[in-house]
Amino acid sequence: MILTKLFNDFFNSERASGIILIGCTIFSLVATNLFPGYFEIWHFSFAGHSVTHWVNDGLMAIFFLLIGLELEREVYIGELSSVKNALLPAIAALGGMLLPASIYYFINRNGGDTRGVGIPMATDIAFALGALSLLGKRVPPSLKVFLTALAVIDDLGAILVIAIFYTSTLSWVNLGIAAGIFLILFVLNRLKIYTLWPYLIGGIIMWYFMLHSGVHATITGVLLAFVIPFGNGGEASISYKLQQFLHKPVAFIILPVFALANTSIPIEGDFFLAFGSTISIGIMAGLLIGKPLGIFVFSYATVKLKLSSLSSDIAWKHILGAGILGGIGFTMSIFISILAFDNETLIDQAKMSIMLISTVSGALGFIYLRSVLKGEATET
Template sequence: MIEQDRPGPHAATVGLPKELIDHVRPSFARFLRIEAAGGVVLLLCAVAAVLLSNSDFGQALSAFWDTWLGLRFGDLEAGRSLKAWINDGLMTLFFFLVALELKRELVLGEMRKPRMAALPMAAALGGMAGPAALFLALQWGTPTQRGWGIAMATDTAFVIACLALLGRRVPQSLRVFMLMLAIVDDVGAILVVAIGYSSGIDWHMLTLAALSVVLMRFMARVGIRQFSPYVLSGCALWLAIDASGLHATIAGVILGLMTPARRWVSDTRLYGILRQVVAHPAGRAGSGNTRDRKTLLIAELAARESLSPVERLQMALHPWVSFCVMPLFALANAGLQLSWEHARQPVAVAVFLGFVVGKPAGIVLFSWLALRAGLASRAPELGWRMLVGGGFLAGIGFTMALLIADLGLNGQVLDSAKMGIFLASLCSAGLGLALLLWASRPAGRAPG
């Protein structure tokens, strides 16, 4: 049974007492720092992919990403292209990390209060509905209407990197709001991929996926805390979902939301175990069965379990996802032939307007409706000018936009959609930064 984290009678003699926010703030700050640095690396890789695809190495690079990788047994084969392994396999880790951060914010972070969480959630829903409706209005009845989900998702890394450029000019509440909005956006986008861009559902495989989820819940209930059984079950879940016809990355969202956000060992119990380590005398050299040896092993386990599984997995995976998975995704997917002819195509215009117009309009409208209905509340320093600026920043779409474009479109139309994504992201970043700089100006002194 999970204990409540209340400082024990001896905790004050070891250090200052900690409130819940003191445990959460370092994790949040670390997440923002890595995300901002990852945004810079992601931008460099995207620029490199565009430059390489327009150089003499363009065809060779495209052939490299199309290299088949898998296993063959006679007439049977299982595999896919290198690009598909990145999009379907490695991106599962990205969505796993996104779901972990969503779970942590909802359970431990500032969004644990329902009315505080309602505002970014409502804004995210508006930020998905607005661009999709505008895109469909412009592309209805054409073959490219299948790309309706392209302009729905916000790129978390680029948004956090832009906010980092503003430094202390913007309040912390805006950073929390934008992070939560982007995370909910990403989760919503992968649900759109799973539902709107899947075909030929195999219900037998979905049943196996459900059994994998039940197995993991059973292991958690009986107290299995080693990661290896969950890794094996997670791989089985990924394989079942992939074989079912749904996009395999939905497995990352499921696993992330299932991960416990509460720690197993409280501060009181941890300090008690550590006092036992100090109290025991050292055993004989080379002996592995002494009392102090056993106490040390218990202390090692207690120290590890004083952090929740969500926090431990975040700290372990976040650098790898930000500096390996996302740059590889950019290199494999961001390449296109630069041409103003692509930018003039209707699908590029629809994507551009979806991000630059539909995204901020949907965010502001749904935020106003949630506040007006009394379903949400906002921090005093998070004014409407800040929300509008944040709405434009949310129009920076890259990761999920490229993924959905690759699923829904192909050929020259795909290059046009990519051009729309790039132009919209540049325009949204410029407008969002300019508006937030204007909104953060100190108010002028009143006359007299």
């Protein structure tokens, strides 16, 4: 399998981003607990919202725009363009969402907080691909594509969960205006208007009204991605140019800033006792056990039912490794935890649980795949 330049650019930027995110997380945790002023920076309020709120609702919309563009490319000309090829990562992603959510719900159904059921459903693209890329040329190209497609579909699932289950009281007027702007941009797409600026201006206006509609504003990024003309997907298309342009700002600015803002967590003396709460146990069990089990079992069933097939260069041992890496929640899981809980203590507990178990999943996935890929070398 020959991987396209744009795919390799995306893969490489996610690898580097994963490494930077680790550094930002460590720095933010240390700075918060050594320098109280650092915590206040992210909670400084302007225009009615904290800096962290603007990061989560504003900058992350650009992250979702990139995810939407990547998903669009996969649907039109990539791994998801063929129904048979798309079914394997799609059903695997479904299993990787349903089983972790079920585990969390089972643990929290009696007296726990079930609002966090969406937290262990998400896979962090940057960290998962970052861990995989550290294995170098031994990684089969099809495994890179499988994990990328799975993570992108997983993020789409997380976006749907956010839109459906983590939406506050709706303002139908604002939502209607946002929908009207989306319709206008769709018409521009159908009229083959291939200039980028009308879409970006329309996207900013749509974001504003979505922000005030009750639906999370980051959904705008995905909606905008699908009305930006794709054309033939070549290097001359505005979709290609925008996706290529966004790789580095998202990987090296937006996601690191998100990590800095959302891992600014004060650690008190009895803080670690919270790891014994049903919320923490549900998140950790969902990501560490539910993710790999759901991904592997649903993948296996898909192939055995002849709905899809494994590529010739990967085996079930590779799928299991990808499933373990799927347990790296971080960005999307932290994002959902912010929406799920109103109590700052619960949010911080969830964040710490996500960071701990994502580290464990990443380490286990890397060690496992290194052992099964030992001696293998593949050209990409």
